[in-house]
Amino acid sequence: MSNRARTCPALSQLFAADLTDPKSLLPAFDGVGQVFLYAHHEGVHGVIAAARTAGVERIVLMSSGSVIHPSSRGNAITEEHREVEEAFRAASDLMVVPIRPLVLATNALGWASPIKTSGRLPVYQPDALTAPVHERDIAAVAVAALLGNDDATGLLAGPARISQRDQAHAIADATGRDIAVDGLTREAALARFARFMPPVEAEAVLQFLDDAAAGNSPATDTVEGILGRPASGFDVWAADHAADFSVS
Ligand SMILES: NC(=O)c1ccc[n+]([C@@H]2O[C@H](COP(=O)([O-])OP(=O)(O)OC[C@H]3O[C@@H](n4cnc5c(N)ncnc54)[C@H](OP(=O)(O)O)[C@@H]3O)[C@@H](O)[C@H]2O)c1
Structure with missing residues (x-):
């Protein structure tokens, strides 16, 4: 271009x-x-x-x-x-x-291909809890910061923690199709992520998931503190993105 x-x-x-x-x-x-x-x-x-x-x-x-x-x-x-x-x-x-x-809800868009092609979702640490944040909330926080809010620097997360398995269930609810979640070994997950990013970053993604599995990925009310309205949960994100996971 x-x-x-x-x-x-x-x-x-x-x-x-x-x-x-x-x-x-x-x-x-x-x-x-x-x-x-x-x-x-x-x-x-x-x-x-x-x-x-x-x-x-x-x-x-x-x-x-x-x-x-x-x-x-x-x-x-x-x-x-x-x-x-x-x-x-x-x-x-x-x-x-x-x-x-900390964790963008849009990461789940990487699941669209296996969900659409097989109805199965292979994930590493399926029960790891994170609080994914909706891109609409990030955009609104960015606008607030562009317009003069200097206090928008806290940890931005969604309003509640949800496991990767339950994120898949939320997508299943939003799309009306069954999704079976399969656990991936660390080795298999590393090979999978390394197809899309440098190995050192693939390892870093797994470290984030290990940290989440250890209970260290929090929800926060930072978005609400900046915007004066609650942040959207993952169920809202899944409903907004149902078309991304649907076979047309
Ligand atoms: N994913 C998360 O959970 C997370 C958490 C915290 C912060 N973040 C931050 O949020 C941002 C978006 O994350 P993401 O996961 O959506 O990333 P992503 O899917 O890897 O997208 C990165 C974007 O940056 C663009 N880009 C890459 N290299 C560029 C360059 N040299 N010049 C201009 N644009 C370039 C890419 O453009 P093309 O599409 O044209 O390649 C793509 O649109 C990242 O910068 C990351 O630092 C992400």
Whole structure:
């Protein structure tokens, strides 16, 4: 895709940009006061330089709750996010608000293919409890932070913990189809995740699940504290995404 600006229906312009290529960021940053940015450890110093050059006033950084979650310390994905946060913190002339979800509900979209093709879901640590957070809540928190809320930096999680097995049941309820959950060994899970990400990150994902299985992945009321309304539970997420798990 070219870097040429395209006009979008919502009175905005779309630019292709690569977080590891600062030159590609400048047209996107130019004239923009507030930026929502994914934390990407490769090339972070180039991103900071581009934001400075463009005179960006405020950055909301999509970081990770693992950075402030004690039992996640040392995990490779945690440390990549910490590296990005620290680089932005050192750039003290930039106003940066990190927002920190621990587990995105959208991770379950990775289950769509096996559910649709076989009605079976192989997962590692099926009874591990997490509190996945709905992307709509993350988006609303990001907007609040872009509009001036400097206190949106707490650990963002859903309102209740739910096992991976019960997440599959919620998807089954939402789609009206049976889903059988099969436990995966650590070795099989590592091989499966390593098909989609570097081995060190695949290992980190399993460490998050081991930590959750040990009871260390909390629900929080941070979303409600920021937005003044309750966060959505996984059942709402599953209902919103029923079409993603349905064979059309
Ligand atoms: N998943 C979680 O539970 C979780 C928890 C805490 C924080 N987070 C953070 O939330 C963000 C989204 O997570 P996710 O699980 O949805 O990640 P994901 O599925 O891996 O998606 C990453 C996104 O980043 C884009 N991207 C990758 N490299 C890029 C680059 N060099 N320049 C510009 N864009 C690039 C990808 O674009 P393409 O689609 O074009 O490749 C993709 O849209 C991540 O940045 C992660 O740090 C996730």
